[in-house]
Amino acid sequence: MKDLIYKEFKLAIHPTCYLFLLMGFMLLIPNYPYYVAFFYQTLGIFFIFVGGQANNDVYFTTLLPIPKRAAVKARFGIIVIIELAQIVVSIPFAVLRNSLNPAANQAGMEANAALFGLVFIMFAIFNLIFLTMFYKTAFKLGLPYVFACGAMAIFVGAAEAVIQLTPALKIALDTLDPSYLPQQLAVLIFGMVVFTLVTVLAYLRSAARFEKIDL
Template structure:
């Protein structure tokens, strides 16, 4: 068997272990909180932010099961241990956003004609910003976690603060600059293209930040003694 095929087989095995054995179903249920985008007049970033809590709790669960230590005794490369964890983080973030989109569609029927009065409407801008927020969370959390391979309190806290900071900056800009408010903070009307650009930029930022986070974490974890 070629080395590449072997590597792919190992990555597949470690992913299965990561997604189904190391993370029981209840942790994925946190993603349902993405539906909070449907709540009228509510700071909908809260539902998205619960991802941090899901990750923090799942880390505690992993620690109590000595998951990383167990994985490192198996025939795997350390960089695959990191990649599988990154993929888990991406899966739970994307799941949350999928439910966020479902919530956003429901909000069409639930929201007042004035839209969300306490923050961004659940529109393309919001999801673009949410992607950026997750990217910022990942660049703080993933390399932070793999400094030790088991301590996640400070990395999650740093990631959450960074996530809220980015979101607060966007909210402030949208509320302070009237033109931004018109362009970015509405469900209907013109400027769909401008909002779509924010989404695309958000997705690109998310991909870049997550890939960089994974690389930094891989390098750090090579030196960690468990």
């Protein structure tokens, strides 16, 4: 598996994935919907598959003396690494933003622990929809990405609506007040658990679908 992950880094990962890591700086923008900073990385992941199609990556990978499931696991591995890297790189920008400009964000959630918990769930939704739909055919990309983006947008809109319209949640989650850090950490931990479970489910479903495809 280590060799397959290395192959993904050397041959599959798209340069925009590294570029989009820098989008964490968008957390410094005042009054901005910070989810957008993380959305860009899903586009980088999409480009990995676009590049793979251009290079017949799926076909050539299946020629290797490995199970199809191993190829799917390696691709999931690189995607999870990219998503986690996006979150880790964004944390210093969130800390810096809150130090330089502690004023409230008028365009959505503050750059706090709860935001990162919701981002974990957003990535989980992307993995479940985009990856499982792609591995059903191993070549259709556009529609799975559109559906995944639509689902992420619905989740973000619903989460923001619930938090902003529920006074108790808004007070506890949409704030930089450290006294509410335990509640925000609870959302972060919940998001991490959801991300882990849903991504594992997405992998199992994707691997099962890919094994049924006759290439």
